[in-house]
Amino acid sequence: MTQGISYGELAALEVEFDKQCEQQHVQWTDEEVRLEALNTFVSDYEEGDDDPQITLCGYGYTINN
Numbered sequence: 268m269t270q271g272i273s274y275g276e277l278a279a280l281e282v283e284f285d286k287q288c289e290q291q292h293v294q295w296t297d298e299e300v301r302l303e304a305l306n307t308f309v310s311d312y313e314e315g316d317d318d319p320q321i322t323l324c325g326y327g328y329t330i331n332n
Contacts, residue, residue: 272313280319284308287321292331300327 272280284305288295295301304322311319 272309276312277309280309280312281305283319286323291321293321293323294329295327295329296329297327301322 287293304324307322308319
């Protein structure tokens with residue numbers, strides 16, 4: 268069962284997504300890949316995961332320590 272999502276929740280999810288990317292030192296090199304990861308993050312939340320995590324697919328980003 269999916270839950271409805273408000274614009275406020277969507278904004279908060281993007282902030283959390285960006286925060287997790289910063290904490291994991293993820294630098295996106297491909298905006299399409301970033302948007303795909305963000306959409307997955309939001310989708311996970313919509314599907315009931317109250318603590319979604321970023322999903323890295325192996326390309327479109329670098330890890331800078």
